[in-house]
Amino acid sequence: MRTDSPQTIYRKDYTPPSYLVETVELGFDLDPARTIVANRVTLRHNPDSKSRDIVLHGEDIELVALRLNGTELNPGQYILGAHTLTIKAAPLNAVLEIETTCVPQDNTTLSGLYVSNGSFYTQCEAEGFRRITYFPDRPDVMAKYTVMLRADKEKYPVLLSNGNLVEEGDLPDGRHYAKWEDPFKKPSYLFALVAARLVCQEETYTLQSGREVLLQVWVEDGNLDKTDYAMQSLKNSIRWDEERWGLELDLDRFMIVAVGDFNMGAMENKGLNIFNTKFVLANPSTATDVDFAGIEAVVGHEYFHNWTGNRVTCRDWFQLSLKEGLTVFRDQEFSADMIGTASGRAVTRIDQVRTLRQAQFPEDAGPMAHPVRPDSFVEINNFYTVTVYEKGAEVVRMYQTLLGREAFRKGMDLYFARHDEQAVTCDDFRAAMASASGRNLDQFERWYSQAGTPVVTASTSYDAEGQAYELTLAQRCPPTPGQPTKLPFHIPVAVGLLGADGFDLALNLEGETTVVLELTQAQQTFRFEGIREAPTPSLLRDFSAPVILEYPYTDDELVHLFRHDSDPVNRWEAGQRLAMTRLLKLTAAVQQGAELELDYGFIAAQRALLLDDGLDAAFREQALILPSESVVADQMDVVDPRAIHTARQFMRKTIATVLRAELLNAYAANETPGPYSPDAISAGKRGLKNLALAYLCAAPDTHIVELARRQFEGATNMTDRAAALVSLIHSGADAEQALRSFYEQFEHEALVVDKWFAIQANAPTTDVARVRELMQHPAFTLKTPNRARSLLFSFCNGNPAQFHAPDGSGYEFWAEHVIKLNALNPQVAARFARTMDRWRRYDPALQAHMRAALEKVAGAQKLSNDVLEVVSKALS
Numbered sequence: 001m002r003t004d005s006p007q008t009i010y011r012k013d014y015t016p017p018s019y020l021v022e023t024v025e026l027g028f029d030l031d032p033a034r035t036i037v038a039n040r041v042t043l044r045h046n047p048d049s050k051s052r053d054i055v056l057h058g059e060d061i062e063l064v065a066l067r068l069n070g071t072e073l074n075p076g077q078y079i080l081g082a083h084t085l086t087i088k089a090a091p092l093n094a095v096l097e098i099e100t101t102c103v104p105q106d107n108t109t110l111s112g113l114y115v116s117n118g119s120f121y122t123q124c125e126a127e128g129f130r131r132i133t134y135f136p137d138r139p140d141v142m143a144k145y146t147v148m149l150r151a152d153k154e155k156y157p158v159l160l161s162n163g164n165l166v167e168e169g170d171l172p173d174g175r176h177y178a179k180w181e182d183p184f185k186k187p188s189y190l191f192a193l194v195a196a197r198l199v200c201q202e203e204t205y206t207l208q209s210g211r212e213v214l215l216q217v218w219v220e221d222g223n224l225d226k227t228d229y230a231m232q233s234l235k236n237s238i239r240w241d242e243e244r245w246g247l248e249l250d251l252d253r254f255m256i257v258a259v260g261d262f263n264m265g266a267m268e269n270k271g272l273n274i275f276n277t278k279f280v281l282a283n284p285s286t287a288t289d290v291d292f293a294g295i296e297a298v299v300g301h302e303y304f305h306n307w308t309g310n311r312v313t314c315r316d317w318f319q320l321s322l323k324e325g326l327t328v329f330r331d332q333e334f335s336a337d338m339i340g341t342a343s344g345r346a347v348t349r350i351d352q353v354r355t356l357r358q359a360q361f362p363e364d365a366g367p368m369a370h371p372v373r374p375d376s377f378v379e380i381n382n383f384y385t386v387t388v389y390e391k392g393a394e395v396v397r398m399y400q401t402l403l404g405r406e407a408f409r410k411g412m413d414l415y416f417a418r419h420d421e422q423a424v425t426c427d428d429f430r431a432a433m434a435s436a437s438g439r440n441l442d443q444f445e446r447w448y449s450q451a452g453t454p455v456v457t458a459s460t461s462y463d464a465e466g467q468a469y470e471l472t473l474a475q476r477c478p479p480t481p482g483q484p485t486k487l488p489f490h491i492p493v494a495v496g497l498l499g500a501d502g503f504d505l506a507l508n509l510e511g512e513t514t515v516v517l518e519l520t521q522a523q524q525t526f527r528f529e530g531i532r533e534a535p536t537p538s539l540l541r542d543f544s545a546p547v548i549l550e551y552p553y554t555d556d557e558l559v560h561l562f563r564h565d566s567d568p569v570n571r572w573e574a575g576q577r578l579a580m581t582r583l584l585k586l587t588a589a590v591q592q593g594a595e596l597e598l599d600y601g602f603i604a605a606q607r608a609l610l611l612d613d614g615l616d617a618a619f620r621e622q623a624l625i626l627p628s629e630s631v632v633a634d635q636m637d638v639v640d641p642r643a644i645h646t647a648r649q650f651m652r653k654t655i656a657t658v659l660r661a662e663l664l665n666a667y668a669a670n671e672t673p674g675p676y677s678p679d680a681i682s683a684g685k686r687g688l689k690n691l692a693l694a695y696l697c698a699a700p701d702t703h704i705v706e707l708a709r710r711q712f713e714g715a716t717n718m719t720d721r722a723a724a725l726v727s728l729i730h731s732g733a734d735a736e737q738a739l740r741s742f743y744e745q746f747e748h749e750a751l752v753v754d755k756w757f758a759i760q761a762n763a764p765t766t767d768v769a770r771v772r773e774l775m776q777h778p779a780f781t782l783k784t785p786n787r788a789r790s791l792l793f794s795f796c797n798g799n800p801a802q803f804h805a806p807d808g809s810g811y812e813f814w815a816e817h818v819i820k821l822n823a824l825n826p827q828v829a830a831r832f833a834r835t836m837d838r839w840r841r842y843d844p845a846l847q848a849h850m851r852a853a854l855e856k857v858a859g860a861q862k863l864s865n866d867v868l869e870v871v872s873k874a875l876s
C-alpha cells in the first residue's frame with residue numbers, strides 16, 4: 001500500500017497566475033531516444049497576483065539549462081521540486097530560456113510527446129505540456145507560440161504544428177526543419193506537433209466571406225481511400241458554424257491528423273486537430289453506419305471547439321464543462337441538422353437519452369458522482385466524464401429550452417463579444433445568457449453545483465365539470481458524495497396532452513400543443529383550462545431535462561402514447577416503459593424459478609409499430625430495441641446480471657417467435673440495393689433490417705441461420721457484414737469459419753481487427769478463459785488503447801452475464817489488468833477501473849469478490865493517482 005496520499009485540488013482554492021506569458025518560442029530536435037526542447041518564454045508579472053514567484057510545471061523531463069534575462073541560473077537560484085520549478089522573487093519582466101530533454105519512445109502514457117508507429121505526436125490536454133517543457137501549464141495562461149521543428153527528413157518527412165507554416169528547408173545530416181507560427185493566443189493544452197511519415201487529402205475551401213482556406217486530412221500511407229468522409233464532415237462543420245452561429249474559421253489552414261495510439265476520441269489543438277484513427281478512417285468496406293456517424297460528430301466536435309474552447313477557453317479545469325458541455329451540445333445540434341427531418345432529429349435525441357441513462361445516470365448515482373462543475377479532484381484526467389460532457393450538454397440545451405432559440409443565440413453572441421481570447425468560467429456563460437435574455441438564472445446555477453439525477457414525480461387530476469386538468473410536479477434529488485442534501489433545481493418540463501383520438505389537445509388560447517413548464521420549487525401545481533376530456537399526459541417531451549420522471553402510467557395509457565404521441569421521443573419512451581415493466585417482472589420470475597410469460601398486448605403494440613410504414617425505419621428500429629441489461633440493472637435494488645440476461649433473452653426470443661413473419665418482411669423490405677451511402681435514410685433501413693435479423697437469430701432455425709450466413713458472405717459493406725457476424729454468433733450456430741474468414745480478410749485494417757475482438761468479447765459464450773485465450777492472439781496488445789478497449793473493456797462492460805461469473809473470476813481478471821494497464825497508461829487504466837464503480841449494488845457473495853479485487857488494485861505497487869482516485873472512491 002502506498003503511504004504518500006495524493007493531493008486533492010479544490011475549486012475554491014483558485015488563485016490567478018503570478019506571471020502571464022506573452023510569447024513562447026519552442027525549438028525541437030526530435031529524436032525518439034532523446035528529444036531536445038529549447039523553450040524561450042517572455043513573462044510579465046500579473047498585477048492580479050501578490051506573488052512574485054515564477055512557478056513552472058514539469059514532469060518526466062530532464063532540465064539541461066536555465067537562463068533568466070540572459071544569465072545562466074545555477075541550482076541555488078531556483079527550486080526544482082518533483083513536479084515544479086520555482087524562481088523566487090523574480091523580476092517584473094522575465095525572459096526564461098529553458099533547455100530540457102525527454103524520451104518519446106518510452107512514453108507509453110500517450111500524454112506529452114510520444115511515438116506511435118514510428119512517428120511523433122503530442123497530446124497536451126489536460127496537463128501534458130509539462131511533459132514537454134517547463135511551463136505554467138494552466139489554461140488561464142494564454143500566449144502566442146512560434147515553433148521550430150527539426151527532424152530526420154527520411155523518417156519524418158511531414159512536420160506540423162499549430163497555425164501557419166512560415167518557413168521550411170533542409171539541414172545538414174539528412175535533417176530538415178519547419179517553422180510554424182500561431183497568430184492566436186492559446187493555453188498550453190492546445191499546443192500540438194506532428195513529425196511523421198504521412199500523406200494527405202487536401203482541398204481549398206471558400207468561406208461565406210469569400211476567404212479561401214486550406215483543409216487537410218493527414219493519414220498513414222495506404223489510408224487515403226478512407227479520408228473522404230472526414231473531409232466532407234469538416235466542410236459541413238465549417239458551413240454549419242457559419243450558418244447557425246455566425247462563427248467563421250479564423251485560420252488560413254486547418255489540419256486533421258489521424259493516429260493509431262490515442263487515449264480519447266480526438267483533440268482540438270488549434271489548427272491541428274489530432275484524432276484517434278477510429279474517428280477519421282472510414283470507407284464502406286471497413287466502417288459501419290455507426291462509425292460514419294461517429295466521424296461526423298467528432299470532426300464537428302473538434303472543429304466547433306475552435307470557438308467554444310479555443311478562442312474562449314476555461315479559467316481552470318473545474319470549468320471543463322464550459323467548453324465540453326457547450327461543444328457537445330453544438331455537435332449534437334450539428335448531427336441533428338445534417339439529417340434535417342423532424343423524425344431524424346428525434347432519433348439523434350433518443351440516442352442522447354440512451355447515453356444518459358446508460359452511462360451518466362449511473363455515474364450520478366455512484367461513488368464518482370460529481371457536479372457538472374466539480375468542486376475537487378485528485379487527477380483531472382478522471383473528470384473527462386459523461387457528467388461533464390453529456391450532462392453538461394443537457395444543461396446548455398436547457399438554456400435553449402427555457403429562453404427559446406432566439407434569445408439563446410443572443411446569449412451566445414454576447415458570450416463571444418464579452419470573452420473572446422479570454423479564459424472564463426461557467427458563471428460567465430450563465431451571466432451572458434441572463435443578460436441577453438433579461439431572465440433571472442440564479443437558481444439555474446444549481447445545475448452546475450449539485451450532483452445527482454433529480455427525480456420528478458408527477459400526479460394529475462381532471463375536473464370534468466370545470467374542464468380543467470391539474471398537473472402536480474414534485475422534485476427531489478438523492479444524496480451524492482459530499483452533498484447530503486439538495487436544493488430544488490430550475491427544471492424545464494415540456495408537456496403535451498393527448499385526447500382519446502390520439503391527437504394533441506390545445507393547451508391555451510394560442511392553441512399551443514406543447515408548453516414548457518418551469519418547475520422551480522419542491523412541488524408545484526399547474527392548471528390547464530378548457531380541457532374537454534380526460535387526457536393522457538405526455539411529460540418531459542423531447543427529454544426537456546436530464547431527470548428521472550415518475551408517473552403511474554397504466555399499460556393502456558402507455559400503449560396510447562406509443563401509438564400516437566406527436567412527440568417521437570415520448571413515443572419511444574412509452575415503448576421503453578412498457579418493455580421495462582415486463583423485463584423486471586420476467587427477471588423476478590427467473591429468480592424465483594417461475595414460468596416465464598410475455599403478454600400478447602405488448603407484442604401487439606410492437607407489431608403495430610413494426611408495420612407502421614408511415615414511420616422512418618430508423619425510428620422503428622429505435623422503438624423496437626429493448627432497454628439494455630445495464631439499464632434494467634439500474635432499476636433493481638440488488639442486481640442479478642444473469643437473471644436479467646435470461647429474462648431479456650426470453651423476451652427477444654418470444655418476440656422473434658410470434659413476429660417471425662413480420663420480421664422476415666421487414667428484413668426483406670429494408671434492403672438497400674446499389675452503392676453504399678451512409679446517409680440517415682439508408683442507415684436507418686440497414687439498422688431496421690439488421691435489428692430484424694438480430695431478433696430472428698434469437699429464435700433461429702436453419703432458414704434463419706442460412707439468412708445470416710448469406711448476408712455475412714454477400715455483404716457489400718461493413719455494416720451488414722458485422723451485423724450478420726454478430727447475429728450468427730448470437731444464434732448459437734457455428735461461427736468459427738466466419739470469424740476466421742473475417743480476420744483473414746481484414747487483418748491489415750486495425751480498426752476492423754478491433755471489431756473482430758469486440759464482437760468476440762461480447763459473445764454470450766465468451767467467458768474469462770476465452771478472453772485470456774484471445775489475449776494470446778498475435779494481434780493483441782495492451783499498449784494500443786483501441787485494442788485494449790476492444791477486448792478488455794468490451795468484455796468487462798459489455799458482457800455482464802459472463803463478467804459477473806459467481807466464482808469472481810471476472811473480477812480477478814479485471815484487477816490483474818487494471819494493474820498491468822496502470823504501469824503502461826494510467827489514463828486508460830483509470831477508465832477501465834471504473835467498471836467496478838457500482839459494486840455495492842450486487843448480492844453479498846459477488847460483493848465480497850468485488851471488494852477483494854478492488855482492494856488488490858488499491859494495494860498494488862506504484863499505483864498512479866489516476867487509478868488510486870477511482871478505486872479509493874469506490875471503496876470509501
Ligand code: 0A1
Nearest residue numbers: 125126263264266267268384
Ligand atoms: N478535449 C478533447 C478530449 C480530450 C481530452 C483529454 C485528452 O487527453 C487526456 C484527449 C482528448 C475533446 O473534447 O474532444
Ligand code: ZN
Nearest residue numbers: 301305324327
Ligand atoms: Zn471536447
